[in-house]
Each structure stands twice: as C-alpha cells, then as structure tokens.
Amino acid sequence: MTIHQLSIFIENRSGTLIKVLDALKEANIQIIASTIADTADYGIYRLICSEPMRACDELKRAGVAVALSEVFVIAIDNEPGRAADAVKAFSQADIDITYMYSFLNENRGLLIFRTNDNERAQQIITANNMQIISEEALQSLV
Amino acid sequence: MDNTETLRQPHSSLTGGAGGGSSYFNPSFETMSREQIEALQLERLQKTVRHCMNNEFYRKKFAEAGITPDDIKTLADVRKLPFTTKQDLRDTYPFGMACVPLRDCVRLHSSSGTTGNPTVILHTQKDLDEWANQVARNLWMVGLRPDDVFQNSSGYGMFTGGLGFQYGAEKLGMLTVPAAAGNSLRQIKFIKDFGTTAIHAVPSYVTRLYEVMKEEGVDPRRDTKLKVLCIGAEPHSEEQRRRIEEMMGVKAYNSFGMSEMCGPGVGFECPEQNGMHFWEDYYIVEIVDPETLEPVPDGEIGELVLTTLCREAMPLLRYRTRDLTRVLGRSCPCGRNHIRLDRMRGRSDDMMVLRGVNIFPIQIEKILMQFPELASNYLITLTTDEENDNMTVEVELAQPTDDFKQLLDLEHEIRRRLKDEILLTPIVKLVAKGSLPVSEGKAVRVVDKRKVYQ
Structure with a gap:
C-alpha cells in the first residue's frame, strides 16, 4: 500500500522553488513533508501534501514539471534504533531503498521511502508487522 | 592550358626576387599600385573564367546565368558571375568541380563532412607551389628569414594548417619542425633545444603552451628565442591576441585561411597589425550583404566572397565564405596596397567555430x-572561460522523473553521444520543460557570448 508523492524537477536558480510553493499556496494545498535532493544544476523536490492528485494538476497548470510517484510510509516507535531495525529488514531481503526521508509526528516517527521492488517491500512490511500508513491516514494529519 | 602558362611566370621566389635585404618576399607583386593590382586581376579573372569552361558544372552555371567568358570585360563584371557555395562542393563530391584531369592533380584535402557529403579540394603541383608561396610571403612579411626555426604546432593530415605552413616555411627556407598539435612538454623541449624562433598554432593552444611553460618554470622571454607567433583557424579577439603577446613576450599575427581557397595563406597581418592583407594577385575580394548579395560600402560588415585567380585544379568563382568582416583599407604604411580586412566578426550561416x-x-x-526523454527545445551557449571556448547545451526534459540516477545517466549519455558527433565535450544541462525562452518565428538556438564577437 503506497501513497502518492509529487516529484518536481527544479533548476538551481532563484525563483524556481517559489514558483512551486506559490502555486501550492494558490491552490490551498498543505505540505505534510518534503525534501530536496540536488546536483550542481538541478534538483528533485519531493513532497507529500494534501490532495496529491489535485496538487499535481494545479502544478502542471502553473507550468511546473511534476510527476506523481509512489512511496511507502511506515510508522515506527519514537525511540532510538527503530529506523535501523526497519531498514535492516529491507536490506536483509536485498531490497534497495532508493531514497528516504522522515518526520516526527506526535509520538511516532514516520519514514517515507522508495524501493526498487514495491511488491516485495510490501511482503517484508507485512511479515515484520510494520505499521504502514495509508494515504487516508496521512491526509488526516492535515 | 593558357591560363597556367601566364600564371606560371609570376610568383616563383626566384623570379620574384625574394630574399636579400628586402622587406618583401615577392616585391613586384606585394608593392603593386592599385591600378596594377586591378589590371592583373582582370587579366587573371578572364583566364580563370575561360579555364572554368573545362568543367561541366561551371558550363551549366554560366549557361543558366546567360553569360560567356567574353562577357568579362572589366573587373566589375565579376558580379555577373554566379556565386558558388559549400553546397555546390557537396553536390559535386568528390571530383565534380575539377577543371583539370585527375591525373594532373597531386593532392586532395577533404573536410570531415559531418553535415552531409564531405567537401574535396584538389591541387595540382602548381597549386601547391602557389599556396606555399602565399604562406612564405606572409611569414617573410612578419620578419621571418631563412635563419629562423619554425615550429608548426598545428594539426597535420586533412587540416590544411599543417601541410600549408610546412611547405610555406620550407619555401621561405626556414628550418621547419612539423611538431603537430599536443604533447606540450615535448613542444617546449623542442622550442628550447632547437632554438625555435616562430610558432604557428591555434590561439587556445598557445595559451595552453604558456600554462605548461609556467608549470615547468620556463619563462618564454628568458628561456626561448621566440620572436613571432602565427595564430589563426580559431576566432579570437584583439584582446585575446594582446594577452597572448603579453604572455609570450612576442608579436602574434592573425592568419586567415580556408581549405576551399587552399588553406592558410589567403590573408595575413603585416607588422602594422591593422587588418589582414588579402593577396589580390591571388583572389578577388568582395564583401556583400548576405541577404541581398549586393556589395556593401567599405567599412561596413558583410560576407566575404572570394574568387580564386591562380587555381588550376579547382578554381572557385565568387565563393561565399560565410565569414563576416569589413574592408579597413587599400593602402598601408608597410607599402602593400593589397586590401586590408578586419578580423572575422562571425558567420552569415549558423556554423560555430569552437577550438578550431x-x-x-x-x-x-x-x-x-x-x-x-528530451523535449524538442534546446539552447546552445558559447562562452569564453579564461582563454578556452566552452559550449553549454541546455535541453528540456520531456517528462519529469522521480529517479535521480536516470537523470544523471541521461546527462552522461547525451554528453557522450555529442562528443562522438562534434569531437568536443559540451556542458550538458537538463532543464524543466517550458523553461527555455521560446522565440517567435525562427527559434534562437545559439547564443554566442564569447569575447571575440563582442
């Protein structure tokens, strides 16, 4: 069970990030979590937000290069070592985590990540009794 | 062939009286008055046009234009002749524009032909001799004499800067070192060990040589006998030339050549360094508006059009060089009245010249x-960084992606395939769709920010 994430191609020059954020503001979309990965010339801005489908349409209308992608979100206990345990489970199953970011919500940590094999990642999540977060549950945060 | 007969007398350094204490390699030709130059040009033009009648391509062109060799009665009648273009050379590839039997030809130079058929230029032995004479005349003009040691650090092979300068320097009588381009440490060793006094290279390579000299603790002023640099085959500004002179501590002279005419030798700066003398005993020089093809007044920029006057194997009539320049004058304190043209200011087509x-x-x-993965909008930007020309290719992504590795791989692959095609590695920048400027009408694909064109 994956959730929708927006991936936005942004060039490293001033004004590009503002263009994205302004478009989201106009559309009354709220950001739940986000991260930017960068190279010298461009970056990918990844974000989880309210109403991802509508957000995607609004961004496209504003001329932003955006793609929808699917990522997992799992909740882990708010204590040291839990992220290591979770990642180890995937690593032992030879599943690559392409990227990951996280945030703390009330008393739990939320890990957002993408894998190279969603089907097997789902099996590992189930087998290890990890607490997976649905899109609905995530939307209820805003 | 009676064209050749007359052409055979003039230029030999033996009959021309080269050498001795003269400032001129071919005194009688270099110091002609304008009247003498123009009389000689008319005589040679008439012969060249008659000679072109040996060739099917030209016979057809003349017929289409409704002219015969008898219509060339004054020098201004050159304007009755049809233009020739690089496309003509491609269309007649390989031998369709030869005006002598192949058995009379001794040399062939060819372009790489990356944008279609390559072009071929043929030479008879006399063409080669005349070419060498032009180069020797230039080298003599900037003060080189048989005692000098000439190191030709230019590409050899099909690139005419190699053999062109080799034969010219030898004709002048210098000890000539075909060092070719690259291997800077060896170049520097040669310069020191052989007592090199003159180097020919593209300007960016002279800068490179200087950098390596600095690294090696070699001071060109103190540790070498250099006195002259010949630079060309690459557009460069007056400022770049001054910087090169400052670095190396010697005068650097601008050279113009193109393989269609022969190669280097067509035009060269005299010690005044105020424009290049184009040798009007060898060429008719016209500057035309590239749109209307009408002549532009002296001082105004237009396209350089050249007619060969001494070529046997492949005479070219009113050849559109696509280079933009202007006339600076027809007299000079050096005593030569051959037309002086400004350094090239750009191109009338979209060809870019980058590092030669x-x-x-x-x-x-x-x-x-x-x-x-790419959209169709792209932009090429040329810049000068230090002394090197760089090309940046910005191209729009068709689809955004969540996969970083895919973007990096894509960039890498674009760079690799571009290098295979253009032989230079450009900087590739992926940009978001819709982020490049969209112009109305004809898309602007190239922005040239190099100093030379500013």
Missing part, C-alpha cells in the same frame, strides 16, 4: 532528438 572545430547546430539537434 566547425560545428553546426543541426548536428547537436540530431543527437538530442534521439533521446525520447
């Missing part, structure tokens, strides 16, 4: 369009 390599935007476009 000719590149057309269409070559870049062809490669970019092979990638389904």
